[in-house]
Structures are given as C-alpha cells and as structure tokens.
Amino acid sequence: MTKVLVSDPIDPIGIDILSQVAQVDIKIGLPLDELIKIIPEYNALMIRSGTYVTKEVITAGSQLKIIGRAGVGVDNIDIPSATRQGIVVVNSPEGNTIAAAEHTLAMMLSLSRHIPQANQSIKEHRWDRKSFIGAEVYKKTLGIIGLGKIGSHVANIAKSMGMKLLAYDPFISNERADQLGCVLVELELLFSESDYITLHIPKTPETAHIINKKALSKMKSTARIINCARGGIIDEDALAEAIINKKIAGAALDVFEKEPLSNSKLKNLDNVILTPHLGASTTEAQINVAVDVAEQIRDVLLGLSARTAVNIPGLVPDLVEKIRPYLELAETLGNLAGQLAGGRIEKLTVRLQGELAAMQSQPIVIASIKGLLSQALRERVNYVNAAIEAKERGIRIIETRDASICDYAASLHISVQGSLGEHSVTGTLLSDGEIRITNVDLFPINVPPSNHMLFTIHRDMPGIIGKIGSLLGSFNVNIASMQVGRKIVRGDAVMAVSLDDPLPDSLLLEIMKVTGIRDAYTIKL
Numbered sequence: 001m002t003k004v005l006v007s008d009p010i011d012p013i014g015i016d017i018l019s020q021v022a023q024v025d026i027k028i029g030l031p032l033d034e035l036i037k038i039i040p041e042y043n044a045l046m047i048r049s050g051t052y053v054t055k056e057v058i059t060a061g062s063q064l065k066i067i068g069r070a071g072v073g074v075d076n077i078d079i080p081s082a083t084r085q086g087i088v089v090v091n092s093p094e095g096n097t098i099a100a101a102e103h104t105l106a107m108m109l110s111l112s113r114h115i116p117q118a119n120q121s122i123k124e125h126r127w128d129r130k131s132f133i134g135a136e137v138y139k140k141t142l143g144i145i146g147l148g149k150i151g152s153h154v155a156n157i158a159k160s161m162g163m164k165l166l167a168y169d170p171f172i173s174n175e176r177a178d179q180l181g182c183v184l185v186e187l188e189l190l191f192s193e194s195d196y197i198t199l200h201i202p203k204t205p206e207t208a209h210i211i212n213k214k215a216l217s218k219m220k221s222t223a224r225i226i227n228c229a230r231g232g233i234i235d236e237d238a239l240a241e242a243i244i245n246k247k248i249a250g251a252a253l254d255v256f257e258k259e260p261l262s263n264s265k266l267k268n269l270d271n272v273i274l275t276p277h278l279g280a281s282t283t284e285a286q287i288n289v290a291v292d293v294a295e296q297i298r299d300v301l302l303g304l305s306a307r308t309a310v311n312i313p314g315l316v317p318d319l320v321e322k323i324r325p326y327l328e329l330a331e332t333l334g335n336l337a338g339q340l341a342g343g344r345i346e347k348l349t350v351r352l353q354g355e356l357a358a359m360q361s362q363p364i365v366i367a368s369i370k371g372l373l374s375q376a377l378r379e380r381v382n383y384v385n386a387a388i389e390a391k392e393r394g395i396r397i398i399e400t401r402d403a404s405i406c407d408y409a410a411s412l413h414i415s416v417q418g419s420l421g422e423h424s425v426t427g428t429l430l431s432d433g434e435i436r437i438t439n440v441d442l443f444p445i446n447v448p449p450s451n452h453m454l455f456t457i458h459r460d461m462p463g464i465i466g467k468i469g470s471l472l473g474s475f476n477v478n479i480a481s482m483q484v485g486r487k488i489v490r491g492d493a494v495m496a497v498s499l500d501d502p503l504p505d506s507l508l509l510e511i512m513k514v515t516g517i518r519d520a521y522t523i524k525l
C-alpha cells in the first residue's frame with residue numbers, strides 16, 4: 001500500500017487528491033525523533049514550513065520517492081541529501097505569490113498608519129488619536145530587494161499607489177526592471193534612498209544577514225523595513241538595536257531566523273509589527289499550493305513526472321510535455337549503448353541532431369545518463385540523482401548539437417566509450433511517438449526497441465542469417481522481427497533481432513561461434 005505522510009496543515013483538497021492513490025496519514029507537529037521513527041513507512045512526505053526535513057529524516061526515509069513543499073521556499077529541506085538519495089523535491093513556485101505580496105503591502109500600510117497599535121489601544125478602552133499620526137506612502141520611495149515573482153507583484157501595486165521604486169536584484173535585466181517601473185540600483189543606494197525597504201529574496205549564503213548593522217547604519221532615520229521573505233536575511237539583534245537607537249523608524253516581520261519566534265527584543269518594541277509566518281495564509285493560496293503539490297505527488301507515485309521539481313535540473317513545467325517523448329528515447333538509447341559497450345564506462349557523448357538541436361538539452365542528457373546507468377543501478381538511478389551517480393563513477397559527459405544532420409526531422413545520437421571499446425546508437429521518434437533505432441555503430445537499421453534483443457556485427461555473407469535463425473529456433477527462442485543493415489555489399493553488417501523470449505548465455509556463446517560473426521550482444525530494454 002502506497003503511503004503519504006502529511007506533517008503540516010494542508011488544505012483538504014490536497015488530501016483528497018493524495019487519497020486517490022495512497023493511504024494518507026496526517027500527523028501535524030511531530031517532534032524530529034518521532035518523524036525519523038515513522039518515516040521509513042512512507043513513500044511520500046507533504047509539508048509546509050513547519051517541518052524540518054533534515055539529512056537524518058531523509059536517510060531514514062528509505063521508501064521516499066518524493067517530498068512536496070506546499071509553498072515556495074524549500075530551505076527547510078536538505079535538498080543535497082534528497083538528491084543524493086534520488087528523492088524528487090517539488091514545490092509550488094507561484095501558488096502563494098499574490099498572498100505573500102498582499103501581506104507585504106498590508107505590513108507596509110500597517111507600519112505607516114500604526115494599525116495594529118491603534119487597534120490594540122481602542123481594545124484597551126483608550127480613544128487616542130494623536131499618538132497614531134501616520135505617514136503617506138504616496139510619492140515615497142520603496143526599495144525592493146529581490147525582483148522575482150513576489151517582488152514584481154509588490155512593485156506593480158506600489159507603483160499604482162504612487163510610490164517611487166528602486167530595486168536591487170543582480171539577476172534581473174534593466175528591461176525587466178523598466179517594465180515594472182523600477183530603477184535598478186546598487187544596495188548602498190537603495191539603503192540610503194528608500195523610505196520603505198522590502199525583501200523578496202531566498203535565504204542563501206549570499207543573502208544571510210544582508211540587512212546587518214552596517215546596512216542599517218546607511219538607512220534614513222525614517223526608514224521602515226518589511227520582511228515577508230525568509231528569516232535569517234535580517235540580523236534580528238542588529239535590527240532591534242537600530243530601532244531602539246532610532247537609527248531607523250520601524251519594521252514589520254513575518255519570518256524569523258528561528259520559528260516559532262521565542263525570546264526576542266523585537267517583541268517589546270512598539271514600532272515593530274510581527275506576524276507568525278502568515279504570508280501564504282490565505283484560503284486561495286492554500287488551495288493553490290495544496291493542489292499544485294498534491295497533484296505532483298500523485299503523479300510521481302503513479303510513475304509520471306513532476307511539473308516543478310526543484311532538484312531535476314532543467315525540467316521546467318512548460319517544457320515537460322514537449323520533451324517527454326524524447327526523454328524516453330534518450331533513456332532507451334542510453335541503456336542500449338551502455339549494454340553494447342559493457343565493461344567500465346568512461347565517457348558518454350550525447351548529440352542532439354536536426355530539430356532536436358534547438359531543444360533544451362539538459363533533461364535529455366540526464367535521461368541518457370539514467371538509461372546508461374539503469375543496468376547497473378536499476379531503480380536506484382532516476383532523474384534526480386543520475387548526474388551525481390555518473391560523476392561519482394568518473395564518467396565524462398559530453399553534449400553536442402548538430403542541426404545539419406537531418407536523416408530524420410529530429411534524432412538523438414549517443415555514443416559510449418567503455419573499457420571494452422566504443423559503441424554508438426542513433427534513434428528517432430515516428431509521427432505516432434514510437435521509438436525507432438536508426439543506427440548502430442554507424443550501420444543504418446530501422447527497428448523498434450523491444451524487451452529482449454540480439455545485436456550482431458558480422459560479415460555480410462550468404463547463409464549467416466539462416467544460421468542465426470536456426471540456432472534461436474533450436475533453443476526455442478521466438479523471433480519477433482529481424483533487420484540487417486550494412487554500409488557496403490559483403491563488408492561488415494549489423495543484425496538487430498527482436499525476441500519474444502530472453503536469450504540464454506549458452507545460446508550467445510553458440511552464436512559467437514558462427515563463422516562470420518564478429519560480435520554478438522544480448523540486450524534487455
């Protein structure tokens with residue numbers, strides 16, 4: 001029975017989707033040791049930001065195929081460990097963009113109009129109007145750090161409120177910033193010019209404590225900071241000191257270095273607004289992320305691919321459908337070439353030919369590696385860990401393209417160099433999506449792959465095909481189809497035989513003894 005563990009609160013619609021294919025256990029707030037104890041039973045884990053999926057959890061999760069993060073940030077998952085173990089990690093990159101952007105704007109306006117403090121005062125039976133004189137955001141400067149999905153949506157709304165926009169994001173072009181009405185500037189200038197500073201970046205070694213004592217010292221004394229991105233990108237102690245010493249005017253924080261926030265000076269400061277990581281907490285966003293991630297978990301458990309896997313390089317959602325048939329072609333050819341080469345594999349060369357040369361190559365290369373390693377590693381190799389497994393085995397991967405090769409509209413050529421020699425195969429897809437092997441060791445053929453195959457390299461001479469046919473018959477191995485390809489008459493040729501039954505090793509030895517046979521290979525695809 002396939003089992004999914006849901007360890008954070010997820011919208012029920014996600015649970016319904018998972019229940020279509022698995023037994024779903026919902027266990028919220030598990031201590032780490034308890035999670036480690038029960039995770040070996042599960043094939044999938046679905047979380048939000050409350051569960052820390054550490055290396056220990058992943059190592060214990062020997063049956064895990066997929067970890068789904070119902071949200072954007074995957075910093076609570078040890079991705080390298082998951083990748084190493086071949087576990088797909090998926091998220092919902094867009095499901096909560098609007099929610100997080102709107103929370104940011106709510107925080108900015110709450111800061112400028114003291115809404116939480118005024119609300120508190122009236123509930124404490126005071127009618128105090130003079131303590132809560134606010135500031136307009138109109139014509140003020142908003143500095144946006146990180147102009148990705150959430151930063152862009154914040155920019156759009158802030159612009160319509162009449163704010164001037166500065167942005168810092170080293171990975172965004174001037175054109176994109178222009179479109180959003182933002183002026184790209186260096187951090188120093190953003191710090192010194194902004195009335196409000198909002199952060200929309202992931203937490204990485206580069207962004208950790210990007211707002212620190214030095215950065216705070218450059219800001220206006222009227223500046224206010226909003227962080228609805230990730231804890232740890234602000235040095236919380238330095239921020240508290242800056243507010244206490246009136247170096248800046250205030251801050252609104254939704255995320256914290258350590259969550260839940262326990263003892264913190266920030267809790268005692270009037271001009272600090274704190275929310276408990278609520279950026280994504282809208283009904284709409286929770287439905288979006290639950291559906292997004294549950295559907296991907298369901299698909300992966302059914303053996304299909306994930307749309308937004310964060311640890312399968314290059315497999316972006318729009319590409320998956322278009323490229324899927326070629327992934328199967330690449331896997332088949334990688335597997336075939338690997339078996340022909342045998343021995344210790346040293347180098348894999350993948351050449352995208354004809355129209356395929358224009359496609360994104362990375363997933364095709366990974367599929368070829370997966371095929372290549374599948375005989376040795378079986379189900380332990382997948383799209384997630386194939387590249388690492390190849391690297392660890394010292395296999396050199398070379399990728400080339402040649403749009404001018406157009407025997408077929410699009411084809412893939414794979415050659416494998418191993419300790420026993422070099423072999424190459426080419427294949428294409430027919431209009432109905434069927435795979436055809438069109439070339440083996442540069443001999444032209446045209447055969448579909450099948451579970452059991454025999455390939456021979458032999459001298460093109462009368463009688464040889466008959467002898468192989470008789471030998472197969474004498475071992476009761478049934479031939480499904482047979483094709484011979486040659487470059488010159490009576491030179492060398494290749495024979496590809498599809499078989500209904502596995503070919504015993506003893507039969508292969510008999511085939512090798514036939515006069516004119518140079519090499520023979522049994523292949524399982």
Ligand SMILES: NC(=O)c1ccc[n+]([C@@H]2O[C@H](COP(=O)([O-])OP(=O)(O)OC[C@H]3O[C@@H](n4cnc5c(N)ncnc54)[C@H](O)[C@@H]3O)[C@@H](O)[C@H]2O)c1
Nearest residue numbers: 073100146147148149150169171200201202228229279280
């Ligand atoms: N509070 C919440 O509940 C909540 C909800 C959703 C997302 N988030 C967080 O918000 C953040 C932004 O999410 P997003 O969906 O916009 O992500 P995104 O990937 O679309 O955008 C991130 C942007 O940060 C930029 N960036 C990366 N490193 C940078 C650096 N060193 N300096 C400046 N810019 C840098 C990238 O170029 C990118 O444009 C993430 O940390 C995400 O986890 C929080």
Ligand SMILES: O=C(O)CC[C@@H](O)C(=O)O
Nearest residue numbers: 048049071072073280281
């Ligand atoms: O799970 C949540 O509510 C937070 C999600 C948010 O931090 C994210 O990165 O998507």
